[in-house]
Structures are given as structure tokens and as C-alpha cells.
Amino acid sequence: MAKYKNSIKIFMGIFTILLIALIGPLNFFSHGFYVNEPGADYLQNHYKKIVNLSEDPFTINFSPNKKNLVGLDIYFNEVPESGSLDIQISDEENKIKDKTEVQLKVIPSKGWYKITTKAKYIPGKKYKIQLSARNYDFAPSLVKTQEPFSEENIHSKVLICYAYAKPTFRAAERVLFILFILSAYLFLNCKLSLESRLNRIKKKIAICLFLTASLSWIFAFNSIDFQNTDNLNFDGSSGLIKNVYEAEKDGVRPSTDAFGKLANFGMYFYKKDISNITDNKWNDGYSRKNASIILKNTDHTRRYSVSGNYIKFSNGRKYMIEDVTEDEENLIISLDAPMILTPEKEGNLKDAFYCNEDNSVMEPLDYYAVMIYPSQYGLQGKVFRFLSKYLSFESFGFICALSMGLVLSIVILFIEKKYNMLMASIFYASFALSPWIVRFAHELYFVAFTWFLPIIVGLYCSINVSNKNSRIFSYVLTVITITVKCLCGYEFITSIMxxxxxxxxxxxxxxxxxxxxxxALLIFKTIIFMGIAALLGFFIAISMHAYLKGNGNYILGIQNIIVQDILRRTSSGNLNHLDMIYWDSLNASIWEVLCIYFHFKTQVIVGIDGNLFPIICIIPILIFVVDAKHFRENIESITLYIVFFLAAISWYCLGKGHSYIHTFFCFVLWYLGFIQVCFYIMIKKLINLVVGKKYESFDIKHSVE
Structure with a gap:
């Protein structure tokens, strides 16, 4: 067997490359006969004339507009019972691609007939269809319409549609299949190779790829649990990212000219088709008394509503802006027109433009509303805005799910390295079966994988705490990961730290x-430095945010952050400075908030009812009490329980105002480690009871060799 191992590995490598190529770049697998037929109303409204077929070929030129053309769908007006129809498809060099003969008796009159083709067609290349009838009682006929229905037709108005096969696998599925394939290849390659350091690395990569692919599949497609996650709706938050995407596609963003550094915020609201004001003073946005118009006060309108600029209306008239009066909601723009303007004469304001004197710069008038979301820096908005140039909005969710899968896979591998396979397996199962983790994983606003990046750094540092270089590296990574997390939002930052x-x-x-x-002294010093690094990352993010929020004034920006963001989310806010909607959250007691988060609205994990969560919390405590004589042996489990419990409730207490209001997503904090530790303590105890106290395969290993 040994002498064939190299041949087997070469064969596996070639097979893997071919399979990845077919699934990935070639997108080889497709299915179906999908065609877009017009309804009966279309034919009735666009009918032009009849085209009779004869023995002389009737030619239709076409060019496929996408891959996987699999057939034609031709509308026949009248068809005799006898005779046959020859259909031939050829390319520009008259090379025949496909040819078939159809008996006319099988073709319906005044109906569609579908013809399949097995040939391969290149999108954008020109082809021609030749139709000729033979041995008929009367000539079969086609229909011409007033304009081509199919985009593929070239100078032909014959009513014909083109059918395409759809790719069998979605883009996200193809990516994950490739990860599974690579994982299988590396694992089998390891089995056929001698034990070595390189082989161990390949095995870890194989496991990481498998964990990433399996978790990402669950996160992206919610393939295990719909019942729970369907009740968790964060569309309002993710809508901010969609706003950024749509604004970028429309070429609209907050102005750098009018607002300076404010434009660097990554998150904003975006609304199209703003309605014009009509009341006793205004007629569809036009003043009833003088040559003025009124527009919504937005980034876009403030940028261009400047004295000396012009407004050009849909009737071609152009007037200079003389003066602009501003309030919170509107801009009143006075023009140098000699008379009162009306929508009947000048047209709808949505059809007007800002321009300069020679009309070289044309911008829509009040068509866009871009409103800054100043509660965070919005790093994720900046990233998605950049990606919107190359990717569809639908792909963003998968990118988040894939990133979450990779990050959590690294967490699981570090847990296994530091502790044992049992704890790692429980972390994996909890991530995969938690309705909260699954729902958050593909959310665009929260980019939840950033929550776990600092945790990975902490795990790495604890595993390598005896290595000075590793500790220094961890401090640097902590600054970076906490900064990134805070630039994407301050939610849950106390728990994450x-x-x-x-x-x-x-x-x-x-x-x-x-x-x-x-x-103990070394670890204590490391904790202090890690804490300082985390705080440094937090203050770096705050300073970047403050510079924007204060429009270049750090002091003003920090004051705004403290009053508008921090105090509003905690119990320290002054009710005189806050909207009434926040009063209940600030008046609520910490105990009231904590009670909320012990009553799950969903299952804890799939199959375990949310009402059992308090019991899940209590059972580990009972185990510690029963095993009190083994307190020293259980100190690690006890500390894990206490620390992760405090981590979760820290946000519920310190961010009380936020937690009281946002109960629809703050439950996820229990899954940063506390629920996993509870399950670990219970399952480990059960195994020890069943197997016996001498069984030690699940005992926690030392974190430092």
C-alpha cells in the first residue's frame, strides 16, 4: 500500500483541482429550462403582423446575453396538422451548432412551443436561427410584434423567447463546497503522509476549514432552526448598511465640501423621492407669494444651495440663487426670477437641477436625502461602501456569515488546545444551535465576528502567557481588535473586554x-497590560469618533459622545437632556433589567426551551455545592462560571439604558461563553458519574506546559 500512496495523493490533487474548477470559476453545474414568456395582454397590445414559414429558410439573428442557453420558446399563430418544421442554429461562420426536425402536428396553434438545444453558446456572440417548413397543407405562421420582446433578438421582432438553465449552486454554496472539498483533501492527504510538523499543520487547517464551512453554512442559510430565528428581526439596524449601499450605487454620499470631516462617517440614512411641501404658503414646493422654493434640509441640498449657484427647471428656465434661509427641516431658497414660480409652469421640483452658469455641473435638486448616523464611527459602513463597487448587496450577508464561521472556528480550536475536546465540542454545538448567534452571524450592522476577535487574542495570550514575544504580540492585537470593534459600534464593549x-x-x-x-504574578501583570491595551483601543476609537462628531473639535465631540451616546445608554443620563422615549430605560432598576434577561423569548439552543435557562444557570452552582470537598480541583470550572457570568451581566448593568430598550438582541451576550460553560460543567459531571470518578480524559489541561 505504501508504494501507491504518492500516486493516490497525485490523483487526489488532480481530482480536487478539477472539482474545485467545475464548482468555482467554471460554475459548470446547471439545471432547468427557465424562460420568460409574455402574457396574453402583451400579444394583444403589441401585435403587428403574421409571418408565414415556407421551404425557404426564415432567419432570426440573436445573441445570448448570459451563459447556459438551453433552448428556444417560439410562439406559433397557426399550424397545420401535417408536415414538418426544420430548425437549424448556426454561428456567424455558418457552422451548424444544432439541428432538429419537429412534426407540425405536435406544435399548438396560437401557443408556445419549446425546443431544447445541447450546443454551447457564448454570451455576446451572434448566431442565427433558420426555420423552414415542408410537406404542409398550409404554411405555419409566426407573429411579429411592434417591438422586440426578447433582448437577444438582433433586428428581429418575431415573438420568440430564449430559455436558460440556472446554476445549480448559489455563489455562497459554491464557496462553502470548495471549503469542504479542501478540508477533505487535506485530511486525506494527512492520512497518507508520515507524521510530521507540516502534517500536523495541514490537519489543523483541514479541521479549521471544515468547522468554518459547516458553521458558515448554518449561519448563511439557517439550515437547522427557522422557528426561533424568524422571530429575531434586526432589519432596522441592517437598513443602515442598505442605505449606504444604495446611496453609493446612486453616486450620493454626505458632502465633504459642505460638512468637512463629517462626511467620513461610515453610516447614514438615505431616502429617495422626497415629497414636496404643499400648504397655505407653498404649492408643491413653490412659494405662493414670491420667487422662492422650499426643499428638505439634507446634506445634498445644503451642499448645492449656495448663493451664486443656479437652479434649472424642467421647462429649461434657469435662475440664480440669491439667498438661502435654513432651519432644522427645510431650506428656503430665494431665486432671481422676475415673477412668482409655479409647478404648472416650471414643472415638478424632482425634475429640476442645480447647475452653474454654463450648465457644466448638473445635480438633482431635492431628490436625495442623506442623513448622518452619528452614534458610531461606522467602519463597517465604509467597508461595505467600498465593496458595493464590486459585489451585490445580497453577498454582504454571506461575507459576514463566512467571517463569523472562520472566527468562531479559531475560537473552538484554541478552546480545544487550551482545555479539551469536550469543551471545544460544546462551544461548536452552542454556536451552531443558538438562534441568537445564527441570527447575528450574517447581520451587516453588528458584524458580530468583530466581537470575538479580541476573545481570540485573549485565548492566544493565555495559551502562550509564558512567552514574552507572544504577550507583546497579544497587547498589540488587543489594541487593534478593540479599536476595530469600537469603530463598528460600542454595543457590548464591557462584556467583550x-x-x-x-x-x-x-x-x-x-x-x-x-x-x-x-x-500568578506573571498572569496578573499580563491581565493589567491586556486591560490597558483594551482601554487604549477603546480611546483610539473614541478619539476618531469624537473628531467627526465634533466636526474637527475633539472636546465638543467627546462631550456629544458622553451626553448623546454613553449617558443615554447607562443609568447616568440627565432626563432634562434626553427624549421621553429614554426615560423608562433610565428609571428602571438594574434588578428589573437583569430579570428581563433570565426569561428567554426563544429556545436557549435548538431543543432546549428558553424557560429552562434559569435552571441551566442554577445546576452548575448545585454541582459546585455537592462537590464542595473538591473545591480546589473545581476552581477552574468555578472561576470560568463566575467570570463569564459577570462578563454577560456587565453590559446589562453598565449599559442598563441600552439593555432595557434593546431586549430584541441583547440576549446574545449569554453566548459569549457563559452558556457554553454551564453546559460544559453539567455534561462533564454527567460523564464522570456515568464513567466513574477515575475517568480523567475530560479533565482540563494546564494552559501552560
């Missing part, structure tokens, strides 16, 4: 109880 150092805290208490003073 605590989770970043949670594993180090657990190691610290374990070292204390095991009387490893030097190790």
Missing part, C-alpha cells in the same frame, strides 16, 4: 490556589 481577559483571570485564580506565585 471582560471576555478578552477572562481566560487569563481563570488561569490567575488557578495559579493562586495551586500556590504558583511566580506564574
Amino acid at each position: 471582560i471576555c478578552t481577559v477572562s481566560f487569563l483571570i481563570v488561569d490567575f485564580f488557578k495559579a493562586i490556589f495551586e500556590k504558583e506565585k511566580e506564574r
Whole structure:
């Protein structure tokens, strides 16, 4: 067998490359006969004349506009019972691509007849269809319409449609299939190779690819649980990203000229087709008393409504802007017109343009409304705005799901390395079966994978805490990952920061109880430096946000962030400075908020009812009490339980105002580690009871060799 291993590996490599090529760039697999037939109304309204077929070929020139042309769909007006129809398709060089003969008796009169073709056609290349009838009682006929129905037709108005096969796999499915294939290839390659460091690395990559692909599949397609996740709706938040995408596609964004650095915010609202004002002073946006118009006060209108610019109306008339009066909602623009303007004469304001004197710059008038979302820097908005140049909006959700799958796979692998396979398996199952993680994974506003990046750094640091270079590297990564998280939003930041150092805290208490003073001191110093790095990342993000929110004034920006964002989300806000909608959240007690989050609206994970969550929280405590005589041996599990519990509730307490209002998404904090630890403690205890106390394969390993 050994002498054939290299041949088998070569064959597997070639097969893998071919399979990836067929699934990936070639998109080889397709199915169906999809055609867009017009309804009966179209023929009735666009009918022009009849075209009779004879023995002389009737030619229709066409050019496919996409891949996988699989047939024709021809509308016949009248067809005799006898005779046959020859159909031939050839290219520009008159090389025959396909040819078939159809008995006329099978073709319906005044109906569609579908013809399949097995030939391959290149989009954009010209082909011709030749139709000729033989041995008929009377000539079969086609229909010509007033204009071509099919875009593929070239100078032909014959009513014919073109059928295409659809790709069997969606783009996201193809990507994930490729990951599965690569994972299988690497795993089998490892089995056929001798044990080595390179082989171990390939095996870890194979496992990581498999975990990423399987989790991403669940996140992207919600293939396990619809019942729970359908009730979790964050469309309002993700709508901000859609606003950014649509505005970018329309070439509209906050102005850098009029607002300076404000334009660097990555998130904003975008609305089209603003209605014009009509009341006793205004007639569809036109003043009833003088030569003025009124527009909504938006970034776009403020940029171009400047004295000296011109407004050109749909009737061709152009007037200079003399003066602009501004309030919170509207701009009143005075023009140098000699008379009162009316919509009947000048046209709808939506059809008017800003321009300069020579008409070289033309911008729509009040067609766009772009309103900044200033509560965060909006890094994700900037990234998606860039990607919108190359990708569709639908692909953004998959990018988030794939990123989440990769990040959580790394978390799972580090958990296995630091602890054991049981805990890693529980983390995997909890991520895959949690309705909250699955729902958040593909959300564009939250970009939830950024929550776990600092946690990965914390895990890495705890595993390599004895290595000085690794510690320094961890400090740098902590600054970067916390900064990135905060630039994408401050939600849950206290919980994420605590989770970043949670594993180090657990190691610290374990070292204390095991009387490893030097190790405990090293870990304590590391926790301090990691905390400082996390705070530094937070303040870097705050400073970048403050510069924008204060329009270049750091002090003003920080004041705005404290009053408008921080105090509003905590219990420290002044009710005199806040809208009434926030009063209940600030008046609520911390106990009231905590009680909310012990009553799940969904299942905890698939198959476990949300009403059982309080019991899931209590059972580990009972296990600790029963095993009190083994307190020293259980210190690691006890500390894990306490630290992750405190991490979750830290946001519920410190961000009380936010947590009280946003109950539709804050439950996800329990899944940063607390629920996994609860399941781990219960399952480990059950295994020890069943197998016996001497069974130690699930005992937690030391984090430092």
C-alpha cells in the first residue's frame, strides 16, 4: 500500500483541482429550462403582423446575453396538422451548432412551443436561427410584434423567447463546497503522509476549514432552526448598511465640501423621492407669494444651495440663487426670477437641477436625502461602501456569515488546545444551535465576528502567557481588535473586554490556589497590560469618533459622545437632556433589567426551551455545592462560571439604558461563553458519574506546559 500512496495523493490533487474548477470559476453545474414568456395582454397590445414559414429558410439573428442557453420558446399563430418544421442554429461562420426536425402536428396553434438545444453558446456572440417548413397543407405562421420582446433578438421582432438553465449552486454554496472539498483533501492527504510538523499543520487547517464551512453554512442559510430565528428581526439596524449601499450605487454620499470631516462617517440614512411641501404658503414646493422654493434640509441640498449657484427647471428656465434661509427641516431658497414660480409652469421640483452658469455641473435638486448616523464611527459602513463597487448587496450577508464561521472556528480550536475536546465540542454545538448567534452571524450592522476577535487574542495570550514575544504580540492585537470593534459600534464593549481577559483571570485564580506565585504574578501583570491595551483601543476609537462628531473639535465631540451616546445608554443620563422615549430605560432598576434577561423569548439552543435557562444557570452552582470537598480541583470550572457570568451581566448593568430598550438582541451576550460553560460543567459531571470518578480524559489541561 505504501508504494501507491504518492500516486493516490497525485490523483487526489488532480481530482480536487478539477472539482474545485467545475464548482468555482467554471460554475459548470446547471439545471432547468427557465424562460420568460409574455402574457396574453402583451400579444394583444403589441401585435403587428403574421409571418408565414415556407421551404425557404426564415432567419432570426440573436445573441445570448448570459451563459447556459438551453433552448428556444417560439410562439406559433397557426399550424397545420401535417408536415414538418426544420430548425437549424448556426454561428456567424455558418457552422451548424444544432439541428432538429419537429412534426407540425405536435406544435399548438396560437401557443408556445419549446425546443431544447445541447450546443454551447457564448454570451455576446451572434448566431442565427433558420426555420423552414415542408410537406404542409398550409404554411405555419409566426407573429411579429411592434417591438422586440426578447433582448437577444438582433433586428428581429418575431415573438420568440430564449430559455436558460440556472446554476445549480448559489455563489455562497459554491464557496462553502470548495471549503469542504479542501478540508477533505487535506485530511486525506494527512492520512497518507508520515507524521510530521507540516502534517500536523495541514490537519489543523483541514479541521479549521471544515468547522468554518459547516458553521458558515448554518449561519448563511439557517439550515437547522427557522422557528426561533424568524422571530429575531434586526432589519432596522441592517437598513443602515442598505442605505449606504444604495446611496453609493446612486453616486450620493454626505458632502465633504459642505460638512468637512463629517462626511467620513461610515453610516447614514438615505431616502429617495422626497415629497414636496404643499400648504397655505407653498404649492408643491413653490412659494405662493414670491420667487422662492422650499426643499428638505439634507446634506445634498445644503451642499448645492449656495448663493451664486443656479437652479434649472424642467421647462429649461434657469435662475440664480440669491439667498438661502435654513432651519432644522427645510431650506428656503430665494431665486432671481422676475415673477412668482409655479409647478404648472416650471414643472415638478424632482425634475429640476442645480447647475452653474454654463450648465457644466448638473445635480438633482431635492431628490436625495442623506442623513448622518452619528452614534458610531461606522467602519463597517465604509467597508461595505467600498465593496458595493464590486459585489451585490445580497453577498454582504454571506461575507459576514463566512467571517463569523472562520472566527468562531479559531475560537473552538484554541478552546480545544487550551482545555479539551469536550469543551471545544460544546462551544461548536452552542454556536451552531443558538438562534441568537445564527441570527447575528450574517447581520451587516453588528458584524458580530468583530466581537470575538479580541476573545481570540485573549485565548492566544493565555495559551502562550509564558512567552514574552507572544504577550507583546497579544497587547498589540488587543489594541487593534478593540479599536476595530469600537469603530463598528460600542454595543457590548464591557462584556467583550471582560471576555478578552477572562481566560487569563481563570488561569490567575488557578495559579493562586495551586500556590504558583511566580506564574500568578506573571498572569496578573499580563491581565493589567491586556486591560490597558483594551482601554487604549477603546480611546483610539473614541478619539476618531469624537473628531467627526465634533466636526474637527475633539472636546465638543467627546462631550456629544458622553451626553448623546454613553449617558443615554447607562443609568447616568440627565432626563432634562434626553427624549421621553429614554426615560423608562433610565428609571428602571438594574434588578428589573437583569430579570428581563433570565426569561428567554426563544429556545436557549435548538431543543432546549428558553424557560429552562434559569435552571441551566442554577445546576452548575448545585454541582459546585455537592462537590464542595473538591473545591480546589473545581476552581477552574468555578472561576470560568463566575467570570463569564459577570462578563454577560456587565453590559446589562453598565449599559442598563441600552439593555432595557434593546431586549430584541441583547440576549446574545449569554453566548459569549457563559452558556457554553454551564453546559460544559453539567455534561462533564454527567460523564464522570456515568464513567466513574477515575475517568480523567475530560479533565482540563494546564494552559501552560
